[in-house]
Amino acid sequence: MSENKRTAAEGEAPAVVLKDVGVSRGRYDILHEISCEIPSRRQTVIIGPNGAGKSTLVYALLGEVEVSGSVRFNPAKPVIGYVPQRLDFDHNLPLTVSEFMALGRSPWPLWLRIPKKVKKLNREYLEMVKAGTLMDRPLGSLSGGETQRVFLARALREKPDILILDEPASGVDVYGERLLNEILETFKREMTVIMVSHDLDTARCYADWIVCLNRTVVASGPPEEIFKRDVIGRLFGLRLEGGVPTAADPSAAAADEAFEDRYGESPGSEDEFPVKRGSARPAL
Amino acid sequence: MELIEPFYRIFGLLYELEFMKKAAFALLLLSFSASGTGVLVVSRRMAFFPDAASHTIFGGLALGLILGWNPDIVVLFFGVLIGLLIIYVMQHSTLASDTVIGLIFSGGVAFGLALVSHYPEAQGKINRYFLGDILTVNEMEIRLLIVLAFVSLFFFAFFYNRLMLTCVAPANYLKSPMPEYFFGGFLAFVVVIAVQVVGVLLVTALLIAPAAAGRILASSGKGMFWIALLVSIVSGQAGLYVASIPAVNTTPGATVVFISIVIFGAAVLGKRIVSLFRKKELIVNQNA
Numbered sequence: 238m239s240e241n242k243r244t245a246a247e248g249e250a251p252a253v254v255l256k257d258v259g260v261s262r263g264r265y266d267i268l269h270e271i272s273c274e275i276p277s278r279r280q281t282v283i284i285g286p287n288g289a290g291k292s293t294l295v296y297a298l299l300g301e302v303e304v305s306g307s308v309r310f311n312p313a314k315p316v317i318g319y320v321p322q323r324l325d326f327d328h329n330l331p332l333t334v335s336e337f338m339a340l341g342r343s344p345w346p347l348w349l350r351i352p353k354k355v356k357k358l359n360r361e362y363l364e365m366v367k368a369g370t371l372m373d374r375p376l377g378s379l380s381g382g383e384t385q386r387v388f389l390a391r392a393l394r395e396k397p398d399i400l401i402l403d404e405p406a407s408g409v410d411v412y413g414e415r416l417l418n419e420i421l422e423t424f425k426r427e428m429t430v431i432m433v434s435h436d437l438d439t440a441r442c443y444a445d446w447i448v449c450l451n452r453t454v455v456a457s458g459p460p461e462e463i464f465k466r467d468v469i470g471r472l473f474g475l476r477l478e479g480g481v482p483t484a485a486d487p488s489a490a491a492a493d494e495a496f497e498d499r500y501g502e503s504p505g506s507e508d509e510f511p512v513k514r515g516s517a518r519p520a521l
Numbered sequence: 522m523e524l525i526e527p528f529y530r531i532f533g534l535l536y537e538l539e540f541m542k543k544a545a546f547a548l549l550l551l552s553f554s555a556s557g558t559g560v561l562v563v564s565r566r567m568a569f570f571p572d573a574a575s576h577t578i579f580g581g582l583a584l585g586l587i588l589g590w591n592p593d594i595v596v597l598f599f600g601v602l603i604g605l606l607i608i609y610v611m612q613h614s615t616l617a618s619d620t621v622i623g624l625i626f627s628g629g630v631a632f633g634l635a636l637v638s639h640y641p642e643a644q645g646k647i648n649r650y651f652l653g654d655i656l657t658v659n660e661m662e663i664r665l666l667i668v669l670a671f672v673s674l675f676f677f678a679f680f681y682n683r684l685m686l687t688c689v690a691p692a693n694y695l696k697s698p699m700p701e702y703f704f705g706g707f708l709a710f711v712v713v714i715a716v717q718v719v720g721v722l723l724v725t726a727l728l729i730a731p732a733a734a735g736r737i738l739a740s741s742g743k744g745m746f747w748i749a750l751l752v753s754i755v756s757g758q759a760g761l762y763v764a765s766i767p768a769v770n771t772t773p774g775a776t777v778v779f780i781s782i783v784i785f786g787a788a789v790l791g792k793r794i795v796s797l798f799r800k801k802e803l804i805v806n807q808n809a
Contacts, residue, residue, distance in 0.1 A: 333740070
């Protein structure tokens with residue numbers, strides 16, 4: 238499987254090629270000479286400690302900050318879906334999930350009507366991310382995980398070439414995070430997924446490609462290669478013990494049960510998507 | 522003008538005097554523009570903006586006097602220009618929006634007052650803008666308000682969704698800043714016209730109070746818009762009617778704003794009582 242991943246990643250032209258990309262604010266270099274490739278139709282996880290410039294790299298990909306160097310996409314002008322890290326909007330704003338999904342899609346103004354066609358499409362995408370029941374809830378009343386899935390549904394609906402998720406695990410419990418990863422698993426062969434994370438287990442379990450970032454690219458490659466070398470240890474300043482976590486772990490099996498109680502049957506096979514429960518969690 | 526004849530006939534049931542019918546119709550037209558704009562202002566936390574735009578009146582007025590042009594028209598253009606300027610500075614500086622608005626707002630007032638103090642003949646006009654006067658609304662101004670209502674309808678149809686989206690969405694959902702500029706210009710346009718009705722001091726409340734009531738009572742974006750419109754129309758008409766009662770005899774503009782704030786207060790109180798009642802019900806149910 239790992240061999241497959243690598244050849245597939247190398248077989249197709251990369252989705253993004255960064256060459257000597259730098260971002261500076263005032264006199265400070267936030268990112269410095271970033272050169273790496275992000276494989277097409279695979280899940281890439283960008284990992285690095287706090288302050289490594291992960292979010293800045295995301296902004297650079299989104300075209301939100303000025304960069305030096307070159308960022309080339311394939312296709313040249315991709316549709317980029319983005320699920321932000323902090324969902325800090327006005328939580329008391331009376332706006333339902335259904336209305337939020339319709340904004341920017343519906344040709345009719347919000348105060349008049351939402352066409353049935355738009356509603357149906359939105360429901361389909363919300364159901365895909367297991368948020369179909371949230372249609373009539375006010376957006377501000379949703380939990381962190383629910384809000385994230387709604388934003389994900391919105392991003393997916395635009396059929397993006399590249400889907401970027403900035404720290405999707407922050408502010409979400411272990412079930413919510415797992416659910417998100419399983420949803421992504423069903424989409425990642427259709428689009429390039431770029432996920433920013435400081436969680437090594439996420440990278441280990443779900444990534445096809447890892448970019449280790451600490452102001453510059455420390456290393457990039459398939460996970461087994463990255464985890465074989467001592468790059469991660471150097472990056473996070475810790476030593477890793479234990480192997481890739483598996484579902485055979487008894488605590489993982491318990492988590493599985495709890496997960497199914499909450500969200501029903503999981504979409505993927507257990508062996509393929511081990512529970513995030515590694516022994517390599519960085520000590521805080 | 523045949524189109525507005527039916528409205529005049531309806532208002533004729535309430536008022537005998539021609540200028541009262543005109544005032545009622547003018548308020549009805551303004552309600553539509555002001556409430557929808559107010560919803561956007563409240564949702565986007567820009568309550569300070571109409572305040573700034575309304576105070577630019579002084580600058581526009583002074584400029585009109587110096588240039589010898591019709592001050593009513595200069596005021597309109599000057600207001601829109603300042604609205605666009607605020608948006609431009611907000612987009613291109615790292616300062617918080619309230620700082621930008623505060624600066625430009627004070628700048629406009631200072632410029633206007635400095636010039637006006639030099640032209641004593643401007644004082645009378647200034648007073649009119651300070652307090653507003655719906656009762657002297659003329660045929661020309663009614664026409665302007667009809668234009669405003671159509672511009673508003675167009676604006677709400679094409680930009681409402683995009684502007685609401687910026688309240689909740691991350692930056693890259695909206696690549697183009699154009700809707701922001703349209704909003705800045707449109708908002709200033711509405712404000713400058715509304716100033717002639719309720720005056721500089723109360724224009725913010727005219728826009729914001731109905732929208733705030735809508736926000737308190739509604740559970741959806743659509744609901745907020747319609748509740749704000751309803752509150753705006755009701756307070757507009759009720760304010761004019763109450764002010765016209767001989768025993769009351771108050772300034773219509775101020776009465777309208779006061780009533781809309783009373784409705785807002787009632788909405789807050791009503792919501793409180795309902796939620797307390799629900800809590801009690803919950804406790805009773807739990808005990809049972």
